[in-house]
Amino acid sequence: MNTRNLVVLLIFIGYFSGNAQNKKDVLLTINSNPIYSSDFTKVFNKNLDLVVEESQKNVAGYLDLFIDYKLKITEAYAQELDKDKQYINEFKKYQDQLAKKYIYDKRIISKLVVEAYDRSLEEINADHILVLSNLNDSPSDTLKAYSKIKEAHIKAINGENFTSLVKEYSEEPGAKKSKGNLGYFTAFQMVYPFENTAYSTKVGEISKITRTTFGYHILKINERREKKPKINVSHIMIFSNKNKKFENPEERINELYAMIMQGEPFENVAKQFSEDKNTGIKGGQLKTFGPGDLKAPKFEDAAYSIQNNGEILAPIQSAFGWHIIRLNEKFSIPSFEEQKDDIEKKVKGGARALVVTQAINNKIKKKYGYKEGVSCVPYFNNYVSDSILNRKWTFTPISLSENQILFTIGDHDATYIDFSLYLRDNQKTIKKYMNKESLLLDLYVRFKNETLENYFKERLEIENQEYATIIDDYRNGLLVYDVMNKNIWQVAKTDSTGLELFYEKTKNNYKWKKRLDVDIYSSSDESITKQVQILLNEGEELTNIKKQINSDGKINVITVSDIFEIDQSELPKGLVAERGVSGIKANDGFYTVVKIKEVIEPNLKEFKEVRGTVISNFQTEIEKKWMESLHQKYDVEINNKALKKLKKKLDN
Template sequence: MMKNFLSLFILVFLSTTAIFAQNKKEVLMTINGDPVYSNEFERVYKKNLDLVQDESQKDIDGYLQLFIDYKLKIAEAQAQNLDEASVYKSEFNKYRDQLSRNYLFEDKVTEELAKEAYERSKFEIDASHILIRVDYESVPQDTLAAYNKMKSIRERALKGEDFGELAKTFSEEPGAKERAGALGYFTVFNMVYPFESEAYNTKPGEISNIVRTSFGYHLIKVNDRREKLPKIVVSHIMISDKKGARTFNPEERINELYTMLKQGESFESLAKQFSDDKNSAVKGGKLKPFTKGDLRAPEFEDAAYKLKNIGDISKPVKTDFGWHIIRLDEKLPMETFEEQRLALEKKVSEGDRSKLVTTATNNKIKEKYGFKKGTSFIPFFDTYVTDEVLKRKWQMEPIPANEDKTLFTIGDKKVVYSDFANFIDTRQKTTRLYRQKEALLVALYDEFETEQLKDYFKDRLKDDNEDYAAVLTEYRDGLLIFDVMNKNIWQKAKEDTLAVQEYYAKTKDNYKWKQRVDADIYSATSKIYAQQIQTMLDKGKTSEEIKIALNTVDKVNVIITPGVFEIDQSELPNNLEIKKGTSAVYPSNDSFVVVFIKDILSPGYKTLDEVKGKVLSNYQNDLEKSWMESLRKKYTVQVDKKALKHVKKELK
């Protein structure tokens, strides 16, 4: 009995496995004979279903039509050779390089460097330094002379000579004499890695060891080490002074709001009603957490960090964005390593620490696929490559077959001298200038070997990792769809102004003003003041006279907003009775509103200039619809009903 059960279980398991394997490679449809597989449709369906707005397209048959349109656009992009464009190739290769880093740099060294950076990021260093210039290409005599000069300076500093004076006298850094070598405060990733490491490993008040970077030899004096400020959360009310011709004075408005806050008015209500930062206004003015240096407004940051207690409110602050009132809401603890991990590892892999990571990664690839050195390149290339390469003018000559030896082998791929020669020929135009040919050849070889190892890894990665291949395909398709839509729809619509004008003329009934009012909106702090405003308006008082009568230097009781408003605009009270003259009193948030309607404007057509964005969008939609109809006629799409049935069963 058990034997029969096991046999049945194995049979079912093998059948299921076979069906699964078959489904992965099952052809769902063909477009002009080219296959599209079921597993691609299933993956895209599961990933994008929530983004589909039309309910009729959320079932499999409906979504299949969207998927066919998607594949037709890609087919047309390839037919128009958009996948051969240099801009497309550059963008795609850039993304492939970025994506593959997630797989290339999964080694211990990245994590260790990220953790080190995290610990350092908790502090800022204030330091001064002295630089004696010498690069890695300098001859040994010059390098030794520079080192001995720095050694002598260090001995004088250790004996107590003033570091700033030594910097003024000896440092070869531009501006050293004016700043006496002072760098100010810096933190992790602000300096090249060897310099940063020496600075963080030197105690305040002490002189560092001599450290070499690509700039030369450095000597560092650490003046101070302080904890970095934690992030804070604030809310703000912003009145922009860049919103064109305003009907009020922005500085006067922010001072009015500040006075109202001192009177006890709700910060959230005023932010919702008056702040020009609409993204934060809907949240009562609340901003995302930040620390100093995160925002492009140092005046804002300084004012925010001067607030000591939760709930404290700043006086009006001027920045490049306008006027602000800031309230301190929360002081956050330092983020954990795990919270910052992705960002730190990204910086490690892209900055000068990447050299350490690259070496470790190259070794990992060599171990994974097998690596064997061939014939040394120096003897041959030192003669083959002329000194013209130092001027970026070397002309490559073909390498005879009998001299085209193997540089190295990675996996099943042989890399030969001519591959390296082609790399030198191309790269010489963009590499930095060298004085010595051998130094240049060594640098180029290291770069070439790394490129070859990574390219081999990336090529194999498509076969080794299905998720990577899927993401890469989606990005490639996305680029192609953008390019084909831009060429055939978006750019065409933008450039054909006559066609847009004709389209507007045909569809202008879709672009009408609703009934509007030319009005002054009075927001009062109490019903009593609102009623006083009604009385004064009925007596013919102007808005300026009302403001003078009800507001004082220390107290704002009314804010006036003039303008032309559609009757359902949010600035107007709900259920406002539309008639000329003074309105009733309407409660709004924590204030009371009176509207004085000076004129009622009848519905009418909006001009093309007023609705150009919307007209252009609708025109593009109609263009795309016609274009898709032409693509469905151009390409033959055949859906395999049996495969579609399998897909439906799998997705249900």
């Protein structure tokens, strides 16, 4: 979900407009337009837990928020933001997503979910041969590709070496290196037709020829095995990029690994030194994950290579940095009920959607009545020029005398004219085709699917009150987001002069606390830390101290050099802010001594250092003035009798 949608749902969840009501239910009017008590009640009850201020958790206090919200909606319509193209597209996208909840055939979905779960319990290892063939290739090119895969299939069935056939026939990129082997895969990891073929072929057998969007495939199934379970691990991480604290990340991770091998508790080292702060404070523990969940193959492969709980792997490098990994626990495979919801989402959004679409179309046709008309191909093959293959077709209107019905759904006729407009509006978005007839047929299928769904959705807001409520809530929420974005957030970001003036006016609010430029030395052995303290008092520098203390390949002390505010967690608690060498502080199993090289007194932060915070505060000031202007622009009249009634009902 994008940021815009998230803000809309968080801020405006729960609001929806009332239906026709009696005049006595009017709570207030904005420029004589009525707002009903039932509107307020529904918003108040739904959003009460989101309200932070205690003073706003009663009717009188919340009324101000409610009026402000209604004023923003009113202003959004006044600025015609409901006609903005981006708004229309965003609203339609959400409308499409929501409508699917009401349009899906539950029996088909349930069958596909059970199938996917059963398959997910097993992983398949297979070799395959691919002959490339685009779905819109010319008939002659398609026949050529099919003949080639057919020839390979016959040889494979007759027992010829499959690896040799891969070298001879496969057009898959990288086939020579992989020898056609796909590794292990399970449900949802391959396109659906390919997955169907794999799971319907026995070990050691050659599959039937299978057509996908990539071309023609044949498979040889090598092995089936139970799917790997989810695991839980802890890690200590050092980022790959250089920073002020140390120069060599690999050297640092090896130092930490050496400490653990010398007996330091894994959790203590993670808390003290891991740069993944989110897990470091928990002793390095990650959330439980399964194969593919982390999108970090090197890390996952390393984690799954650990056999025993508690075993610690030597440092490995991933795309994100260096890690020391410890296996905490291996889990059993979740039950069907535990995975059902997640699998259902994948079924609705993945390659199985074609099966779902067919079921949806059948449901709509049955509900409203459907009748097929004339074929689109003969007329449109002549009407549309070959230039559409290059997305450069010039639209010409179809006359009413030529117009015919392609199909009828309910009381709606889909005609030649409708399809011609669809071609005009969508030709820029279509993929590359070699054959015009294939293009027209594919676009016609899309046109028919969308027409049937749109017919259903247009009636959904009338026929289903729950849907109408939710969609109206989102409609208004999106408008409020847009009106605030236009009048507040974007103004704050683009008014550079106003922003700088605001900073100058309020810069005393942005100050550094007292800061310390320090070298921090930590060891789990108090006697080691005392040695460091003595060396520091003798004037030794960091580099020499590390050489003396970390001798014979042992990592006895870990160092950090940086500038920290006095209350940052990196500094020991109770540290006195004076230049020189500190006393020894104990924390999380480590003993720390600090050399304070410089004490930096509190001073103003430069604008560039606090730009984000200044923008946020600038937005708050702009919003305050903008809301004052809306209250002046619109006449708000409150019905005190209705308000008193609400207080009696909701405040008790």
